[in-house]
Amino acid sequence: MNVGEVAALAGVTVRTLHHYDRIGLLSPSGRTAAGYRRYSAADLDRLHQVLLYRELGFPLEEVATLLDDPSADPVEHLRRQHRLLRDRLDRTAAMVAAVEKEMEARQMGISLTPRERFEVFGDHDPEQYEAEVQERWGDTDAYRESSRRAAAYTKDDWVRVTAEGEDVEARMAAALQAGVAPDSPEAMDLAEEARQQISRNFYDCSPEVHAGLGRLYVEDERFTAHYERRAAGLAQWVSTAVQANAARQGA
Amino acid sequence: MNVGEVAALAGVTVRTLHHYDRIGLLSPSGRTAAGYRRYSAADLDRLHQVLLYRELGFPLEEVATLLDDPSADPVEHLRRQHRLLRDRLDRTAAMVAAVEKEMEARQMGISLTPRERFEVFGDHDPEQYEAEVQERWGDTDAYRESSRRAAAYTKDDWVRVTAEGEDVEARMAAALQAGVAPDSPEAMDLAEEARQQISRNFYDCSPEVHAGLGRLYVEDERFTAHYERRAAGLAQWVSTAVQANAARQGA
DNA sequence: GCTTGACCCTGACGCGACGTCAGGCTGTGC
DNA sequence: GCACAGCCTGACGTCGCGTCAGGGTCAAGC
Structure with a gap:
């Protein structure tokens, strides 16, 4: 794909892609003879990560260091993004609540204190964020050592995690075939x-x-295919079981 | 209050306040003999609005025009902020869901299409936002006329709204005194x-x-006082009634 | 084969929202 | 009375692009 197409797909301008190329944040993996930028699927992948981190307020230089860190696997990025997004969700919800409180107070002729009104702004990312940077980039030998170990752990974990997933799926398939009802x-x-x-x-x-993931298993054909490859009807069975379990827990 | 105190309270830097003063977005209502900036309660109020709009991504110049619009009452700002915050809440929730889907897909060895991954970025504020600007600032005579009428409406509405609130509250107080159970x-x-x-x-x-508001009625003493002035025990009564009603509707 | 118009390239300057000194005045606790 | 935190006004720097300017490229139609 060339710049224009990528820009349209990702919802950014061509200039932005030029900029990312210039600063070395995202250089397309190839060029045509005429010098046109060619973006590969991997480039798109990276762009996606870049945009997510950017949206979360990271300066571009930091995004580069995060993405170029060889000891950080994709799952770690997803996990961090998930955590930061949830933080943001909470903050936004708090702001919504604050505005609602303000309207209610106004209607009743009550006025809130300044401190109260600014509460919702005060302290957000910077602190936790700084803490994380310290934690990740405190450049001592101890850090580098533990980082190597962490990377090693991550690989081991990955194997274990996959095995765990396999195990549960296999037992689900067995239950389905034994005629166990999904609810x-x-x-x-x-x-x-x-x-x-x-x-x-x-x-x-x-x-x-x-429960949301459960719905995905029958609504998205690729998830469905994943389960159906193991056993016919497993996608629907798992979906129902997951949602029933969520309902049982009051969700 | 002087700059430092305001800055600490609002979670911004002194430099930011200087900047807002320079560009005329927020000039303190007074100065000491020595030239120190003195911020009044009204100034804090305005700062709060500024920070909310800024957080929502409005350029400062636009924030100024919004806040200096004489035909826009405070409730209109709150309503707009509420709407925009809810939009943002929805978008953030969508992004959280997208990240969750991505992780799930990764574990299953499924890969999502680029289009799918970028979906969540594509189209947000700019369109609606532009639409609103058009709506608010399309500078025709018709606009100015309807704007005047809208402003007039708003004042009439305000009276009506307050009366409506009074009415319901009065009937709630009567019910309490008649011994009607709050649930x-x-x-x-x-x-x-x-x-x-x-x-x-x-x-x-x-x-x-x-239901959240209902909790507020007993948790925040000013709301409690508002109801208790009308009748003893009314705050708790209304709170219970509101929450019971929410529960009845499956919330 | 030639033009036309959409798309691409590389500078280079501009801008919004501050950050960050520099150099100097002010207010207060000991 | 003096140290030191806090305030002032320039003025320049920075980040993430937007916006020309000046010029090459590519597919389609004539």
């Missing part, structure tokens, strides 16, 4: 196991979130 | 009336949101 306690327990596994290995997956 | 259908109907009134006159107030 039975047994099925729900398996769904709960899957949920806790996600929470341990990826991000904090609430019953509500898990 | 009775009659009380819940009154709560529902209050909720619909907020939705009509201020912003879309879902049962969940209303």
